[in-house]
Amino acid sequence: MGESLPLWPARASSMAAQTDALVLFLVAVTGFFTLVIFILIFSFAMKYRKEKHPVAADILGSNVLEVTWSIIPFGIFMMMFVWGAIVYMQEVRPPANAMEIFVVGKQWMWKFQHQEGQREINQLHVPLGRDVMLTMISQDVIHDVFIPAFRVKRDVLPGRYTTLWFRAIKPGRYHLFCSQYCGTMHSGMIGEVVVMEPAAYQAWLAGGNAEGSLASTGQKLFQQLGCATCHRFDTQGRGPNLVGVYGKPVLLDDGRTVTADDNYIRESVLTPGAKVVAGFKPIMPSFNGTVNEEQLLSLVAYVKSISQPEQRQPASNRPAVPAPAPATPKGR
C-alpha cells in the first residue's frame, strides 16, 4: 500500500492532528448511526416479509419517539458544530508575530515573495516550527491555496488580500494545489511546500537574492513613484504621514473610521478617492495600471516596516481618532 495507495494524508502541521481528531469523531458517530439504520432496515425487511408477517400493524406514530429522535440528533449536531467551530477559529486567525510571506496567484502559477527578498515560483520554502502567514492576492481570477498535509485552504481573490496561516511540524515536501477552478491549466497550477529545519532555512534564505528585502524594494518604489513628495515624514506633507499608520485606526472625511490594514493600503494606492483621510484634500492620483500586485505588496511591506514599534514616531499630521479602534486580525 503506502505510496501506491495512500489512504490518509500526512500530518505535517499543527492543525492536522486537530482536524483529523474531529474527522475521526464524525466518522465514528455517523458510522455508528448509519450502521444502525442499515441494520434496522435490513432486519425489518427480513423479519416482516409479507410471507412471514401477512398483516401489517396499524401504527399512526409516536410523539415521544419524534421528540426523542429530534432532540438527540440535534444535541449531537450541536457538539459537532462546537467542535468544528473551535478548530476553525484556530485555523482562521493567524497568531500574532507569524512570519509573513506574500503570495500572488495568476493563471496558472504561484509567485511567493519572502520578506527578506527571496522570490519563488511554484515552490515555497518555509522553516519548521514557525508560524507562517500567507497574505495572498490574485492577478486575475479566483484561485485557492490548498495544502492537504497542513489541512489549510483559502480562496485567493482578485482585488482583496486573504490570509492563511500554518505551523509546519514535519520536514518534507508537500503538495500545494490550486483548488478553485480557474481555467485551462487549473490542474497544472500545482506547487510544492518545502519544510526545512530552521538552520537549513536560514542558509537557503542567505543563499539567494541580491535585491534586498521586500520592504527595501518597497522603499525604492515609494521614492520612484513620487509618493515621498506628498507623504513626507513630518507634518508638512500634502498627504498623511505614513509612519506608524499601519494597523492603526484612520478617520476618514465622511466620518467613518477604518483600520489601516493591507487592504486599506492597497486600495489607497489604486483608488485613493474611495477613502480620503479627514482634513486632507482628495488630490492623490490613482496608480491603477501603474503598479502590479507584486509592487503593491512591496509598498505594503514598506509601510508596515515604518510602523514597527521601535521606530521613532515623529509628529504626525494625521487627525486624532475619537473612538477606540476595534481589534482586527492582522492582515485580513
Place this chain on the structure above:
Amino acid sequence: MSSTVTTAAVERTNYLNVDYSLKSWLLTTDHKRIAILYMLSITAMFFIGGAAATLIRLELLTPAGDLMSSDTYNKMFSIHGIVMVFFFLIPSIPATLGNFLVPMMIGAKDLAFPKINLASWYMYITGAGLMLYVIATGGVDTGWTFYPPFSSTYSNTHVIAAIIAIFIAGFSSIFTGFNFIVTIHRMRAPGMTWNRLPLFIWGHYATSVIMVLGTPVVAIALSLIALERAFHLGIFDPRMGGDPVLFQHLFWFYSHPAVYIMILPSMAVVSEVVSTFSRKRVFGYYAVALASVMIAVIGFLVWAHHMFVAGISPYAALVFSLLSYFVAVPSAIKVFNWTATMFKGSITLSTPMLYSMGFIGLFTMGGMTGLFVASLGVDVHVHDTYFIIAHFHYIMVGGAVMGYLSGIHFWWPKMTGRMYPEVWGKIAAGTIFLGFNLTFFPQFVLGYLGMPRRYHAYPEEFQVLNVMSTAGASILAVGYVLPLIYLMWSLRYGKVAEDNPYRATGLEWRTPSPPPTENFAETPIVTWDAYDYSSLPEEVPVAR
C-alpha cells in the same frame, strides 16, 4: 388469456389512445401527456449528461491528461454539471411524476393552469435545445457555478448562450412551481383536507415554494454575468470596483435551496413507496409533512456554507455552520420515520421498494457526510475536493435518482397500463446500488487525501482510487441502461396492468390504468386519511 384482456384494454379510451396525432401531443393541455413529454426529454438530457460523465471518468483512469485537452475536459465537467442540475435533476420528478400525479392525488381534473403547464414544457425544450446547441458548437467551461471573474471576463466559450439556456429553463421551473402551489391550494376534491394529503403532495408543495422563491435569484445572478460579459461592466469585476464574492452569495442563495428541490420530490416518492410495500401508514405523518416544510424554510438560510473559505467573515461562517446543522434535523426525522414505517409492516421487496430502500441507505450516507462538511473545521480541508463531489453525488444520485427510478417503476403501470419485468427491475436496482457505491465511496478517501475537484490531471498516488471509481462508473452505466431497455420493451410486451396492482391507497390508484383524460368520471369525495389501507374498496372483478 392475455390477448382477451389486451383487446379489452385497448378498446377502453384513455389519455394515451384518445388521439394518436402528433398535433394532439404537441398542443396537449392534459397534464398526463405533458408529464410524458417531459419524461422523454429529461431522459434524453440525462444520457447526455451521463455521456459527459463517462468521458470524465475515462480521462481520470490515468493521472496524466491524455485522453482530451485541458480545455475539453473543463468543458466536460461544466456540461455534466449544467445538464444534470438544470436540465435533469431540477425538473425530473416534479415535471414528470409531479405533473402526472398531483392533480390525480388530490382528485382534480388537471392542474390549475394547463396551458401554462404546456408552456413550461416548451420553455424547457427551448432551453434544452439551446444548451445542446452550446454543446455542439464548442461548449462552455465555467463549471455549473459560473464564478466570476473567470466566467465574466476570462472564459472564451459560449457563456452567454449557456446562461440564456439556463434562464429559459428556469422559467419552466417557476411555472411548474406556481402551478403546483395554486393547484394544491385550490383544487383539492371535497373532503381532501390538508391533513389527508398524501406526503407526495406535501413534498411537492414544499418543493414548489423553493422553486418559486429561489429560481428568480439565480436568474438575476446569471443575467448579471451575461451583462458583465457583454458590456464589460464591473459589478463583479474588482478592476472596476466590483466584488466577485457578491456573485457567490447571489448564486448560492438559489443553488443551495435548489438541492432541496432535487431531493424533496424523491423523499416524497419514498414515502409513498415504503408505505405501499409495507402495507402500513407512514409512521408520523405530521412529522414527515412538517419536516418537508422545515427543510424548505431552513434550506434558504444556509447558502454560505458553500463559501466557508471564500473570504467571508469568520463570524458569518459560524452562523451558517450552525444553521446548516439545523437543517439536518428534519432530514434525519424523515429517515427515522421511514424506517419505523417498515417496523411491523408486511413487506414486499418489489423493484420500487428496493430502489426506495436504496435511497434511504444512500441518502443517509450522503446526509451523514453533510454533517462533515457543515463542520467548519473539516470543511476547510475538504472543500473543493473529491470529498464534496462524493457527498453530493451520494445525495443526488444515490438519493434523488434512485427516488426517481423508484417512482417511475411504481407508477409505470398507472402511466402506461403495463408492468415492467420484475426480475430485470431487481437486477437493475442491484446493479445501480453496487456500481454507485464503487464509483463514489473511493472519492471520499480521495477528497480527504487532498485531490481537488475539476482536476484534469492529478498526482500519481491518487490513481488506484480513481481506477476503482471508474470501474464502478462502468457498472453504474450498465445499471442505467437496463431500465431504458426493459421499460421500453414493456410498452409493447409487458403484462397488462390492473387499476391498482399494488393495492395502494392513493386516489390515483382508484382510476383505470392508464387513466382517462379527465382522470375521474365523477369527482371523488374523500373521507379517509392518506394511508388508510382499510379504506380500499373490496376487490371488484375487472369488467370493462
Place this chain on the structure above:
Amino acid sequence: MHDSAHVVEQPGLRHHFADMEQQRASATLGMWVFLVTEIMFFGGLFLAYLVYRSAHFGAFAIGSEHMDFWLGTINTVILLCSSLLVALSVHAVQVGKTKLCAVLLLIAALCGVGFLGVKGVEYYGHYQEGAVPGPYWHLDLPQGTDVQNVQMFFYIYFVMTGLHAIHVTIGIGLLAVIAWFAWKGRYSPAYHNPVHVSGLYWHFVDVVWIFLYPLLYLISAKKA
C-alpha cells in the same frame, strides 16, 4: 360539485375547474405567487445596490445628484396616477361600466407609455452627459472622486431601471389587451377577474418604482 352532466354554461369557465369561484381564486392566487417570484427577481438587484451603496456611500450620492430629479418625480407621479386609473377601472367593471373600464385601462397604458418616453429622454440625457458606463463614459467629476464607484452607481441604475422598463412594457401590453377585451364586452360584474389580476401586475410594477425612486434619485451627501 361539477360533473360532466352540468349544463348551465358559465361565461369563461374553464373545463377543469369545478366552478367560477374556484377559477377566480386560482387565478388570483396564481398572480400573487408570480408576483412573489418577481420580488425575488428584483431582490437580487436591490441586494447588489445595498452592498455597494453601504461600501461607497459618497460615490453613490454623487451619482444620485447627477440624476434628473424632476424627470424622476414626474415619472413617479405618472405611475401613481396610472395605478389609480387601474384601480378605478376594476371598480368600474364591478359596477357594470365596462366601456369606462376599457377607457380607464387604456389611459393607464398610455401613462405607461409616457413613463417609458420620459425614461427615454432621461437615458438620452445621461448619454449626452457621459454618464453611461463603459466606452461612452465621460462624466465630468471633480478630481479625486471615486470614479469607479460612481460608474458602479450608474451601472446598477441602468440595470434596475432597464429591468423595470421591460416590466412596464409587458404591463402596457397586458393592459392594452385587457382594455380591448373589456371594450368588446367580455367582462361583467359576474366575471372580471382578468381585470383584477392584470391590475395586480400593474400595481406591482408601480410599487417597484416606488422603491427605485428614492434609492436612485433622492440620495444626497448633504447632511440635514
